[in-house]
Amino acid sequence: MGKTYTVKQLAALAGVSVRTLHHYDACGLLMPGKRTPAGYRVYGAYELYRLQQIMFYKELDLSLESIAAILDDPGFEPAAALEAHKKALQARRKRISTLIKTIDNTLSTLKGGPVMLTDKELYEGFPQGNTYREEAIAKWGSQAVENSENNLRKMDKAAFLKLKDEFVNIRIALQEVMHLPPSHPKVQKVIHTHFELITQFWGNAVPEEERLAAYKGLAQLYVDDERYTQTPDGKADPAYAAFISEGMQWYATHIAK
Structure with a gap:
């Protein structure tokens, strides 16, 4: 026979009140597996898993009536439900992380710190900014892109704009x-x-020992994708593209020697 719990023990284990478990019993949402001759509630493994599901659905703000309908559905699959809970909680964690970042940025501004850069500002000036970010994620992975963005956000707007102006000067x-x-x-x-x-744009997203190889790979984009070498008015400049690409490849190949 598996381990069993009294209502008080289960309440302490799950972090809910005894009154809550009594209510769940009364409404038929979570009834004890059995009762002692004296009438005390006893909960086993099945009830523990059901309570876990109830608590997961409550985290998603479902009503007790909705939770009961889901759990009592003959087609209910606990494993599939846990996978769904996991995805929902991961999405919630992402939203919460974004909110925390927003609060930190606002607090920094209120305390006289630098105004943090928005996602739009990070890619302003790049052709089709949102597409540029999506392509970068597809090529280098979301973690590398986010690391690079976080590195840039450490700058204030003046420093970031100066960095972008330097690229114009390079051209x-x-x-x-x-x-x-x-x-x-x-x-x-x-x-x-x-x-x-x-x-400087990469920050720690690209390890130092991999930067020359990454730079050489970037050189190829200047000839493969005309957006990287467009003139300010949006026209392609193939001569400049070929020139900077060759210069970058020569640098990446010879600088290590």
């Missing part, structure tokens, strides 16, 4: 030396600055 500087080979020291000096700016 201007490279256009001025496009008559030189990508391996030329003047070109590579600009490329080195570009690499350092890229690593």
Whole structure:
């Protein structure tokens, strides 16, 4: 025979009141497995699992009537229900984490700290900002993207805008030396600055020992995806794309030597 619990023991185990268990018994939601000759309630393993399900559904704000209908349905599957609970709680955890982050950002602002960057501001200026983020997640994973975003959020808006302006300066500087080979020291000096700016965006999302390889992979995007080298008015610039890509690949290949 498995372990059994009195109503007081089960209440303490589950963190509910004895009155609550009495109410569940009275309304037929959770009746004891048996009663002693003296009339005391005794709960076994089945009742423990049913109480767990009740508590999970209460976390989702379902009424007791709705919970009873679900649990008493002949087609009810405990394992499938637990999987559904898990997904719902994970979604709730994500929402709560977002709310906590919002509170922290608001408190920082109220206390005179830097105004934190929004998701929109992080990708403002990139072509099709939301698509850019989704593609980055598909390529590098959500954790790497979130780590990079969190790194950027440590900056105030002025520092972030300055960082973005530096990329504009990089483009201007490279256009001025496009008559030189990508391996030329003047070109590579600009490329080195570009690499350092890229690593600021990455933060700790890309380990230091993997950055050159990642930078070389990024170089290919400049020729594969014209959005990475569009002019300010949205036009493709294939000559610039090829030039910066070759410069980046040369840098990634030779800087480690």
